[in-house]
Amino acid sequence: MSPLAVTRTLPADATTAALRADVAHGLTRTPKQLPPKWFYDARGSDLFEAITALPDYYPTRAEREILISRSADIAAATGARTLVELGSGSSDKTRHLIKALTGLHTYVPVDVSESALAAAGEALLAAHPELTVHALVADFQQGFALPGTPGPRLLAFLGGTIGNLLPDERAAFLRSVRDLLAPGDALLLGTDLVKDEATLVAAYDDAQGVTAEFDKNVLNVINRELGADFDPDDFRHVAVWDTEREWIEMRLRARRELTVKVPALDLVVPFAAGEEIRTEISAKFREEGVRGELGAAGFELREWWTDEAGRFALSLSVRT
Template sequence: MTGPRNYGYTDTLEAEHYATALHADIHDGLTSTPKSTAPTWFYDARGSELFEQITQLPEYPLWRAELGLLQCHATDIAARTGARSLVELGSGSSTKTKLIIEALGPAGLRYIPVDVSADALHQASTQLVQDYPGINLHALRADFTAPLVLPELPAHGSRLIAFLGSTLGNFRRSTRVPFLRGLRDIMRPEDFLLIGADLVKDKHEEEMISAYDDSQGITAEFDKNLLHVLNRELDADFDADAFDHVSVWNSAESHIEMRLRSRVEQRVKIRGLDLAVPFGPGEEWITERSAKFTTDGLRGEMAGAGLRTDQLWADSDAGFALILATAP
C-alpha cells in the first residue's frame, strides 16, 4: 500500500487472519452454552455504516459524551503528556483523534493508527495526511488484542496510546486486566495511556438498555447484520426474520448484552464450518457485551495492570469518563 511521503504502512497480519479468527470464534461460540460470539463480525461495510448511524441516535449518548470530554480536555491531555508520538488502537475513522492531534500539534507528530481493517486504515490515513501535511503517519494493520509490536518510534519523548470509544468494555472482565497489562509492557515510564469508558448509570437501567435497542430499529438491524455476514462468509443459511434483537442489563457483570433470540425451533446450517447449529424457541445468542464502569473500578483495573492513574475526567451527567494512566 503506497501513499504520500509522510505516510507509511505495515501489515502484521497473515492473509487468512480474518477467516481463521472468524471460523474459530463462530465454531466455538455457537457450540457453547450459552451461545456467545465476539462483536468483531458485525463490521463489514454495511455494519460499519449502521454503526455510524447508531452514534448519531438520541438514545446513544456515548459517542457524543466522549467527544465532549475530548473537546474540553484535549489541551489538558497534551499539556500533561507532552507526547510527540500518538498510537491509536482500533482507530477506525480517527474522527475524535483529530482533537488530540490538533492539541498535540500535528507538525512533526508521529501518529500510528492501529486497526485490523486495511480499508479503514487507508481511508482514514489518506484523509489525515491531507488535513495535516506536517504529520508523520505510519498505519499499522494489526490485532491489538494480541501482543503488539509497534513500528520504530523516536527513542526520546513521551508516547500517548489512545484507546477510545469504550472499546475496553467489549472485553470480558477476566481478559481486561491481562490486556491492559500487555499495553503496560510496551510502555516506557514517560509514556501515557488514554482510555475512554462508559459509566454505569445508577438508577437509569432503562436508559442504558435503550442505547442498544433504539426506537428506529437501527441497532436491531446492526445486530442482525451479523447473520448476513455469516451467510456470506461461511455459506450459512440464517434467516434474519427468525431472530429478534434483544438488549438486557446484566447487573452481576455490569454490562449490557445484545442478544439474538430465536423466534422458533430451528437448525441452521453453516456449511463453511461443516456445522449444523440447533436453536430452541426463545434461545438467546449473546452477540455483544458492553461493560459499564465506575470511576473507582476503572482506577482499580488500571492498578491491577500495573498502571498508575494520572488523571480522570468524568462527565457525570452523560455518564462517561476519560482516564489517563502511566506505567511507573
C-alpha cells in the same frame, strides 16, 4: 507531505481463519455466543455510524465533548510526540487530540481494516502534512509490536471499547498495553459509566430498530463468508442490563425452533425456541473500579474527566 506507511502484522487469511474459529466455537457452546468484532463489515460500520447519531445513543457524543474540552489538558500533561490509537477506524475523534498535540511527530493508527487505515491516514496527512503516519494492520487482542517512534508516547483506546472485553480479557489487554509502553508513557482510556437501567437499555435497543439491524448483521456476515443459511428474521434483538456484573448484553433470540447449516464448517446448529446467541457485552464502569484495574496492570491514574452530564469518562494514566 509525508508518505503513509502501512505495516501488516496479520496474515492475509487471518480474518477468515479467526471468523471460522469464532463461529465454530461460539455456536457449539452453551450458551451460544459470538464476538462483537464480526458486526463490522462495510454495512455494519455504516449501521454503527447511524447508531452514534441516534438520540438515545450518548457514548460517542459524550466522549467527543470531553475530547474537545480536554485535548489541551491531555497535550500539556503528556507532551506526546507519538500518538498510538487502537481500533482507530476513521480516526474521527482523534483529530481533536492531533490538533492539540503541537509537538506530535508520529501518529500510529492500529486497526484490522487496511482500507479504513489507508483512507483515514490519507485524510490526516492532507490536513497535517508535517505529520508522520505509520498505520498498523493488527488485532489489538492478539499482540503486536509498535514501530520505532519518538517518545513520549500516548496510547489512546477510545469509544468505551474496553467494555466489550470480559474482566480477565481486560486484565490481559491492559498488561499487554503496558508492555508496549515505556515508563512515563501515557494511556488515554474511554469508559462508559454505570447509570440507570432505562438509559442504558435505550442506548442499545433504539425504537427505530437500527441497533437491531446492526446486531443481526453478524448473521449476514456468517452467511456471506461461511455459506450459512441464517434468516435474520428468525431472530429478535434483545438488550439486557446485568445488574450484578454491571454490563449490557446484546443477544439474538430465536423466534422459533430452527436449524442453521454452516457448510464451510460442516456444522449444523440447532436452536430451541427462545434460545439466544450473546453477541456483545458492554461493561459500564465506576472510577474506583477503573483505578483498580489500571493499577493492577501497572498504570497510575492521574486524571479523570467526564462529560457535563457525567455519563462517560476519559482517564489519563501513566505507565509506572
